[in-house]
Amino acid sequence: MKIIINYMLLCLLAVNTVAAQNNPKAIKLSNAEVMPYEVELTQNKTTHILFPSSIEYVDLGSSDIIANKVEATSNVLRLKTIKEGITATNFTVITSDGKYYNFNATYKLEPLQLSYDLTKFEKQNNKQQSEVLFKDLGDTSPTLVDLFMKAIIKKNKKELNIKSKNYSVEARLKSIYTQDGKLYFHISIDNKSNLPYIVDYISFKIKDKRTGKRTTIQEVSLKPIRSYSDAQIINSHSKQDNIFMFDQFALSDKQMLIIEINEKRGIRNQTLKIKSADILKSKQKSNVDYITIDSDTMILKDEGYII
Known part of the structure; x- marks a missing residue:
């Protein structure tokens, strides 16, 4: 009896799997992709990236690159490779304002650029960053x-x-x-x-x-x-x-x-x-709320304050 029940459960699981695969309403994970920045790194020169807010978290996709926050600041990250010709990798940065940044890193002996100002870039290109929630803020973004x-x-x-x-x-x-x-x-x-x-x-x-x-x-x-x-x-x-x-x-x-x-x-x-x-x-101030005007503009309803 137990064998029959297990067989029936296995058949039901198989049917559900096929149905999910054939469901036209299924959402592709690629639609939720966070588009990465492209950056070139090298061994003998340091690359610096200036972020709009303090750096809270850094995760490196490979031990072939090293990254550190600049001691005198909280929003500048310096990077370099530990050897020449490393395999392409990636790294992720989360800043104190909840913004999530993803980077694709490739090796180049002489990078065309060694300093990046994301504050300037985002203002010019109206790039909307993905946002994370911090435990100490609860459900408030x-x-x-x-x-x-x-x-x-x-x-x-x-x-x-x-x-x-x-x-x-x-x-x-x-x-x-x-x-x-x-x-x-x-x-x-x-x-x-x-x-x-x-x-x-x-x-x-x-x-x-x-x-x-x-x-x-x-x-x-x-x-x-x-x-x-x-x-x-x-x-x-x-x-x-x-x-x-x-x-x-x-x-x-x-x-x-x-x-x-x-x-x-x-x-x-x-x-x-x-x-x-x-x-x-x-x-x-329970009525604090905001309206999104476009990807980079919000307005507080109760104050009429635009950012």
């Missing part, structure tokens, strides 16, 4: 996160009155927004002095309020998932706005969020203190 941050910067609305001023430099938490389980902090640094302000680091810590001299203060450091800008220098008499994105959290009445902005080799440090009530008053 990196493109939509970027659009939302830009909309906050453009709106530039002062919802909160939390600020710190020291030696002609003022830091201000302008607003807090919430969207899809994330919190967005809009921080502005205004350098009114004659000297550039170089940011050493910006830290975010949840601390217990001091209730007594003998009370042990608990401290938890928070790391942003994303930030709008990586710029570290605010020139004299200029202002810089940034957005920091976190997983949603709440504070108790006995806790505070401390944001510390420290100057490199300086004393113009700033401290912003955020209470539980400030977090709970974060603005809900």
Whole structure:
């Protein structure tokens, strides 16, 4: 009996396989192909590729080529071969904005070009890149996160009155927004002095309020998932706005969020203190959405912001 049942299942599987092959509605995987860039590599010279955003992931199709991010940057990849006349291969790059890049690499003793600027290329050719989703962003695409941050910067609305001023430099938490389980902090640094302000680091810590001299203060450091800008220098008499994105959290009445902005080799440090009530008053932007105008143009419905 068991043999008969197994035979019937095998026949059913064979029928389904033939039906799928003859189904005119079957989708060919080639229709989903990510078109590759073509690049020539060599052993005695280094090829550099400039990406529009920070490089998050690199996978090489062969050990005959080597690739490294340039130490002083986050969006430049350098490549070369380990020997002459290697077999054609490929490599893949994913950037922090969720873009997926595929390259076909061939060997050439003297490549015609050694430097590639994909930022310039994509603007000129309106090339639409495939997009990936990052675990830390959940179901929200990196493109939509970027659009939302830009909309906050453009709106530039002062919802909160939390600020710190020291030696002609003022830091201000302008607003807090919430969207899809994330919190967005809009921080502005205004350098009114004659000297550039170089940011050493910006830290975010949840601390217990001091209730007594003998009370042990608990401290938890928070790391942003994303930030709008990586710029570290605010020139004299200029202002810089940034957005920091976190997983949603709440504070108790006995806790505070401390944001510390420290100057490199300086004393113009700033401290912003955020209470539980400030977090709970974060603005809900549940209607944030975008309309695709063409392959490279999107518009936020609620802000009228075009990118």
